[in-house]
Amino acid sequence: DGGITQSPKYLFRKEGQNVTLSCEQNLNHDAMYWYRQDPGQGLRLIYYSQIVNDFQKGDIAEGYSVSREKKESFPLTVTSAQKNPTAFYLCASSIGVSGLRAEAFFGQGTRLTVV
């Protein structure tokens, strides 16, 4: 079955540590996105990538880094520079071809908690 998979579902991080959240899709989508959602808040865009080896900062990129070495994979690293990383992280993908109706498909999310 095609889909988008995030792992782990729950992640605990000690202060000062970097952690990497995984996002893999087998939908052959060009575009991938990372969002952060805080309790009672909407989705805020961290980074997005429209094509392999290219990515752009979203609205809240500080303290995060990404890579896009393969079409299927778009990992997000939450660095120690991110002062308030506890949140629900959602990865999404969309087909990425201009002119087509580009609904986004989401992974099930990773809930990150700093301990």
Add this chain to the structure above:
Amino acid sequence: RKEVEQDPGPFNVPEGATVAFNCTYSNSASQSFFWYRQDCRKEPKLLMSVYSSGNEDGRFTAQLNRASQYISLLIRDSKLSDSATYLCVVTRGYQKVTFGTGTKLQVIP
């Protein structure tokens, strides 16, 4: 100004009521429009696409007004199971997907 704006609510409505949400977008070059539904502590899921001619899916009707740059979602005969957050989504350019912050709906028995 935010690219996509929604009233956060919450909208508290009795079962059976009709409720409508609006969402405004700032960029006239926006190309595709969607409504997503997000249940508590879950990922958003596509509810319906929004077409210029308007579209209906059962109790749900979506409309797009390009001149005024807004989209709307109408829910008729509200059910308890409709309680969720409804996210407006706008895409433009080469798949730049922008989400609104969502409107929370609570249907009350």
